[in-house]
Amino acid sequence: MYFAALLARTEDGWEASDTELDDVETLSDLTDLAQEASVDEDTVLVYIEQEDAWFGILRVDGEEDPRIYVSDASAAARSSYGEILLTDELLGREPGAEDEIAALEELVDLDGTEDGEPDGAARPTSSAAKTAHSTSTSDPDSASDLDFDSDAVPAGPIGELGILADFGVSEKDLLTLRTDALTEIADALGAAEVLEAVR
Structure with missing residues (x-):
């Protein structure tokens, strides 16, 4: 079971909405979804969770490149939504x-x-x-390396550990989050009430 939510920061705090991912096929689609919800190009967080398996956060700040954190890459790799977040760049492999x-x-x-x-x-x-x-x-970077294992995705967290550091969620805090991570993140952001309203 999946759950997705979108948190957009405004002058008056955070606005929350549940998010449908039916039409999202690529990271670009997900980024566009976040940017459309942005108020004055302020921060937008997209949270995706597969119950008891993994969660991922996409952060978009205006026109900057999206920032990504995934709690368990190997679990996310077995999910169609997880594959959207697990880009070649995030996994450290050559595009294509x-x-x-x-x-x-x-x-x-x-x-x-x-x-x-x-x-x-x-x-x-x-x-x-x-x-x-x-x-x-x-050449370890050669795309033609026959020893390259395209299925080798690391178990455990991957991405930017400091993705929420400026909002009071430290790298250590992020690594300890497991089930119902969104509730703890929303508490740290001061967005618990608006999130509860859409959940």
Whole structure:
């Protein structure tokens, strides 16, 4: 079960609204949703929670790049909404690397042989092939690295720990939040009452 809420800061405090994510497919969509709710380009927080599994926060300040925190990346990676927040940049991988690795895996079977090649057939050992392999393995940032695990998503928190520090939620506080994190965040922001009204 998912729950999403939007908190927009105004001169008079925070305004809260529950948020439908049916039409949100990308981080850009989610950012646009936040910016539309912004009052005078002030801060907007989008909170997404999958019950007892993970929660994520997207912070948008005017036209600045969005800032993201996810409480458990590996759990979020198994969620369609979690995948929106887990960008290549957040995971520290090259943009598009996952697509390129998937294409490589279609060409090479799990035993390392090319499609249609007998299991006992010798693999190419030309100097060009060796050079290509050494180049891919020596460069950790190479998108063609066959040892790259596109499914390797770290367990635990990922993103900007100080995302709410200026609102009184320290990095340590954020890391200790688990279930019903939104209530504690809203308390720290002084937005508990407006949040309760829409929950």
